[in-house]
Amino acid sequence: MKITVNDQPEQFYLAFKKWMPAAGHEIKVGNYRFCAIPIGKTINISEVTSGAMLMRVPVNLVAFQLMSTKEGTIEHFYTIGESIKRIIKKHDFDTMIKEMQKKTYDLLGEMPSVEDIDVTEIEN
Numbered sequence: 001m002k003i004t005v006n007d008q009p010e011q012f013y014l015a016f017k018k019w020m021p022a023a024g025h026e027i028k029v030g031n032y033r034f035c036a037i038p039i040g041k042t043i044n045i046s047e048v049t050s051g052a053m054l055m056r057v058p059v060n061l062v063a064f065q066l067m068s069t070k071e072g073t074i075e076h077f078y079t080i081g082e083s084i085k086r087i088i089k090k091h092d093f094d095t096m097i098k099e100m101q102k103k104t105y106d107l108l109g110e111m112p113s114v115e116d117i118d119v120t121e122i123e124n
Contacts, residue, residue: 001030001088003081005074009117012037014044015051015104023117025074027081032093034084036077038067045080050100051111054087 006026012035013019024037026048033048043057057080059067066072087093104111 001085002028003078003085004028005036005077005081007070007074010035011115011117012046012048013051013111013114014046014053015108015111019051019108019112021112025077027077027084029081029084029088032084032088032097036080043080045084047097047100048114049111050097050104051108052100052104054084057083 009023011021014022022037024035027034035046035048037044041059045054066076
């Protein structure tokens with residue numbers, strides 16, 4: 001399974017009591033899409049089409065230093081992609097995603113669209 005990380009930040013939606021917007025990067029593992037959202041001292045990894053959390057990755061001192069640059073952050077996300085790949089291989093992931101999508105749709109309705117974030121406005 002090929003792993004890619006989109007270096008363009010995007011606005012994703014996470015499934016909580018309502019759809020919550022959050023900025024992060026897409027990690028694609030094979031045909032599956034995930035978003036990596038830094039939240040406090042962790043990185044929330046959620047499946048994109050359902051907004052459901054797959055795992056939380058703690059940010060230790062080494063990861064924190066690596067993630068001090070955009071390039072280091074993207075590199076770290078590739079490492080997280082390897083962990084996701086191992087999880088996918090251990091489960092019937094297609095069935096899991098269908099169940100997550102149905103559950104979040106039943107609870108929250110249709111998810112808003114994922115959108116690119118214009119970082120030029122943030123940098124200025």
